[in-house]
Amino acid sequence: MFCPPSYALLSDIDAKFRKSAEEMYLIPHSDRPLSQLSSQERGDRERVMFEKSNATSSALVNFLRSCPSLSICSPSNLVLRVSNQITMYENSDSPLSFNGFWLLNRKTWTVDVERAEMWCVEAEEVVAETRSRLRALKKKTTPSDELTPIKERLLHYQGPLGRVQTLISVFKQFQGCALTFRETDAPNSASEFNAFFGLTVEDPDFSIATGRPRKQEIALDTYQRVFPVGHGNHPWKAVVRKIEAESGLSIHVDTLKRALGKK
Secondary structure: OOOOEEEEHHHHHHHHHHHHHHHOOOOOOOOHHHHOOOHHHHHHHHHHHHHHHHHHHHHHHHHHHHHOOOOOEEEOOOOEEOOOOHHEEEEEEOOOOOOOEEEEOOOOOOEHHHHHHHHHHHHHHHHHHHEEEEEEEEHOOOOOOHHHHHHHHHHHHHHHHHHHHHHHHHHHHHOOOEEEEEHOOOOHHHHHHOOOOOOOOOOOOOOOOOOOOEEEEHHHHHHHHHHHOOOOOOOOOHHHHHHHHOOOOOOOHHHHHHHOOOO
16 A cells, blocks of 8 residues: 555545444444354344444545545556546445445555456346347237336346446556545544444445436447447437347437437
């Protein structure tokens, strides 16, 4: 871990947030060894530990996203201001979802896109497989209610996939650089640290696993792939049919126009 003079190490601020969480989330005490605790007692301990871990990460993310001097630092001490999109964070244990910082290694607090790249490879496979299955079922005139869960699965991955790939392309050049910020922007008192707890970490611009990705994102991503130089004089309805055939989803003309900033 490294940072230039007057800048802070993320490991230090991370430790302080963990300390704040220790005081806020007290694990039930027992003189008995863990093996002798009842299932209820073990469950209570695990619940508090889980809540404490989530609260610590959420508070840290909230701080980083609001920090005005968020920067990356190269091993040669070159400092560059960086968008808070680098703090993209997900906390999910659902299949093929993400848990942790997408673009950062929390052990070293350096830019690291490898996990996100691996997720994209798997997500692309899921999207291709789901699209193929959806098309096959549509040919069999499968009832729409049976198609809904398959469409939801497609939305779950296809929506954020393009965004994640874009962020990877932006931040990959900084692989190994340390995340840092000016010491003067660090919280100083317990109350300042505690202020970042209890705030929601969910943000539609960052969240991948929570909520339903907007169809506009999928429409735009598909449009850019199908019509990389625009659709010229092709009628909007014909364009939408092409987008629907490619994406496997039902998309309204107005949805596509909004995605393209035409409405």
